[in-house]
Amino acid sequence: MPKMNMVEAVHQALLEEMERDENVVCLGEDVGRAGGVFHATKGFQDRFGENRSFDTPLSELGIVAFGMGMALYGLRPVAEIQFADFIHLAYDQIYNNVAHMSYRSVGTYHCPMVIRSPHGGGVRGGLEHSQSPEAIFLNCPGIKMVIPSNPYDTKGLLKSAIRDEDPVIFFEHKGLYRAVTGEVPLDDYTIPLGEARLVKEGKDLTLVVWGAMVQLAERAVPQLEERGVDAEIIDLRTILPFDKPTLLASAEKTGRVVIVHEAPKTGGVGGELSAVLAEEAIDLLEAPVMRVCGYDTPFPYSLEGTYMPSVERLLEAVDASMAY
């Protein structure tokens, strides 16, 4: 079985889907001739032609809106937003246009499209090459959202996203692109959206993570074991709709939950997960839900190491939860 890094897994998923269905079309800035700034669409233009993988004018709003028109008409666009920090420029298109189309038209029009975008910090990208903007879509009915953490999941989830009839935002952590390698089968497999992955079983405390925070949680395991904490690690994978049964079952089992994400704490996805736990599992909890997050500041350049959740901060939260 071949080994791939994350961006190779993205490339492989796109390649297989473009071969499977001629309606799948990649578009975005530098997507065509150059094959993407991270090489996700490398070679596609030569292989599939100008109408299947192409460069657009420099406008995120335009990429999403033009892609939406294509999706309405029956193509399956995979629109690349070069950096997730620029997805804000297309926000109205995603929120009021793409996400609401099925609802406003009682399903007579819909937008099966994927909006892929590299996100995440720790790459010395400063304020606008580091963000994890998943929370701004949490309150948007009609959209699905996926954040994979490893090459195997990346391929399976991206293929599902492309085949899904609903619009899917697919954030790929650029810090993981070349840092994480794993076995990726070349056969046609998919991973269903909406299902979390149990990374590690445990009985004392649940760590809820996604994207690059999965690796962070795994790195913390030896120190957790030293403390005698048998942590369960859940990789959420799909942020919208998230896997509530898995979350609640794990909370019931361990009674303690720590959520880790890169985005700022206030208004982050961790808040929603905490609210669900408070609403539906408060009797099962033995400690308050803890959150380890980015700070409520814009993403700093020089101090990104201080800003990002770290093993130390994770351990502090675990200690606080265990001591409660």
Next chain:
Amino acid sequence: MSESIGPMPTQPRMHRLIAEDGTLEGGIPEGLGEADLLEIHRLLHLSRAFDDQAFKLVRQGRISFYAGSRGHEGAQVGSGYALEAHDWVFPSPHRELGVHFAKGATPFEKMSHYFGRATDPTQGRQMPNHFGSRKLNIVPPSTAVGTRIPHAAGVGFAARSKGDPTVGVAYFGDGATSMGEFHIGLNFAAVFRSQTVFFCINNLWAISVPLDRQMGVPTIAERAAAYGFPGVLVDGNDPLATYEVMKTALDRARSGGGPTLIEAKVVRLCAHTSFDDESRYRDAAEAEEGERKDSLVRFRAFLEKQGLWDAAKEAELAATVRRQIDEATAEAEAAPLPAPETLHRHVFYEGPEGD
């Protein structure tokens, strides 16, 4: 301005076929026979009578809101009549009544929409004026003006890449041309030679804001030069002229010639919407002057001069249309509201429902 900067772009000439008094100045556009002319006349009347009825229904508290098309019908019906059934329309969220009718919407479907009934093609999901229909290829709008403009470019690209003759058509007002989406949509369509027509109905106002607050050039049409495709200025009170420029633009798009921007100039003969009091910002003389240019008056005079029409036929048409709209109103009002349990449906795709 320094000479070296060169001349300003020239303003396009106003395209017109029928003079204000109904005299035919140009030829009747190719392909339009007597039956077509009478159908255009009927659609103008249908739109106007629907408009009158809808305003009345708001005043009576029977529907919640209405944005009138009075004064816009010549541009809507004429251009709409040029569309093929397979062409996709992205209407503005406020008007395009005559386009809906020209595309084949029935008074009952339209009334059901205003009453928010289950018989609305989109089952009362949208506020009044946001009409859409799958079978007619009318995409229900989002309220933010101009935001659908790039979608028409995307549809026009998709149709071209599939080898289909379909054209994506975006309708919008003059105010919407200040949106980023206007620029982006036109620019994308130009770059990809999309099968797209951008049809701006310029009624000189965006609620209370006049045209010179939207842009620093005299016409919207000339802005097409910046994108590298034709911009056409047309008298929007002349249904034949709007038909002709639209037909030309559609043919051009279908044959791979790329997009066209059309500016149809009209006079708004109503307040912006049923919520608006235009006396606060608009001189009454403008609308009075506009009434003289009204497309309904002009087209009737044209038909009479052609020997196709007379007072008796006009009265008969008015009565027929009146009856249809009264029936549609009664039927729609009596139709059921969407069932409460449908509230949660179609947030995510479940397959099509409705028309």
